[in-house]
Amino acid sequence: MKAIPLKDIKFILLDMDGTLLDKYFDDYFWEHLVPEKYAEKHNITFGRAKEELFKKYKYHEGTLNWTDIDFWSGELELDIPALKEQIKHMIEVHPHVEDFLKMLKRHKKKVFLVTNAHYKVLDIKLKKTEIGKYFDSVITSFEIGYPKERLEFWQRAEKRLGFDKEKTLFIDDTEEILRTAKKYGIKHILFKTKANSKIKPKKSKEFSTISDFEELMDETVMPRGAPPS
Numbered sequence: 521m522k523a524i525p526l527k528d529i530k531f532i533l534l535d536m537d538g539t540l541l542d543k544y545f546d547d548y549f550w551e552h553l554v555p556e557k558y559a560e561k562h563n564i565t566f567g568r569a570k571e572e573l574f575k576k577y578k579y580h581e582g583t584l585n586w587t588d589i590d591f592w593s594g595e596l597e598l599d600i601p602a603l604k605e606q607i608k609h610m611i612e613v614h615p616h617v618e619d620f621l622k623m624l625k626r627h628k629k630k631v632f633l634v635t636n637a638h639y640k641v642l643d644i645k646l647k648k649t650e651i652g653k654y655f656d657s658v659i660t661s662f663e664i665g666y667p668k669e670r671l672e673f674w675q676r677a678e679k680r681l682g683f684d685k686e687k688t689l690f691i692d693d694t695e696e697i698l699r700t701a702k703k704y705g706i707k708h709i710l711f712k713t714k715a716n717s718k719i720k721p722k723k724s725k726e727f728s729t730i731s732d733f734e735e736l737m738d739e740t741v742m743p744r745g746a747p748p749s
């Protein structure tokens with residue numbers, strides 16, 4: 521990974537699902553639990569349910585519908601928030617995330633959680649984990665009115681959070697989102713390759729990558745003795 525001197529960075533924007541939290545929870549939810557319940561509800565096989573659902577997922581991917589669990593409750597006739605609640609014990613923070621967040625706070629960085637997650641899901645996840653306390657602010661694409669894949673998201677997010685693009689590091693596990701952020705002018709961008717702990721990390725041809733936050737804890741990023749900014 522190319523070193524980014526942390527003294528050049530004042531604002532850190534972090535994605536939640538897949539980046540800070542293990543995407544295994546979400547993948548299991550949408551690829552296993554929801555198809556199972558959908559199959560029961562509509563009296564079809566698990567395979568058929570998966571097929572139908574994946575078509576629907578694909579169609580709404582990258583839109584606000586995709587992350588709107590109330591939309592999915594209606595669309596699938598299932599109580600999606602209740603199902604999430606049912607498996608919330610499976611929500612896990614990726615390794616070294618808390619150490620990384622603590623380090624950022626020690627160096628007085630402004631840390632923002634920037635997520636496409638629905639506020640109900642955000643709520644379940646922040647209650648289940650200990651990471652909420654590290655953020656100066658949390659914004660969801662729902663409040664903004666656009667998903668992170670859209671330039672409008674970034675225009676509004678900058679106004680809301682007051683970050684300086686030139687001094688900002690953004691980390692996400694979705695390349696399409698990073699592409700938009702880059703186009704918008706966010707200077708430092710990292711692709712989190714290990715989103716789901718149970719599957720092989722992804723690769724990127726376009727972005728510098730990290731697979732684990734441990735990589736940002738060493739002195740290539742924070743030169744030893746660098747004064748807190």
Ligand SMILES: [Mg+2]
Pocket residue numbers: 535536537538539692693694
């Ligand atoms: Mg993500």
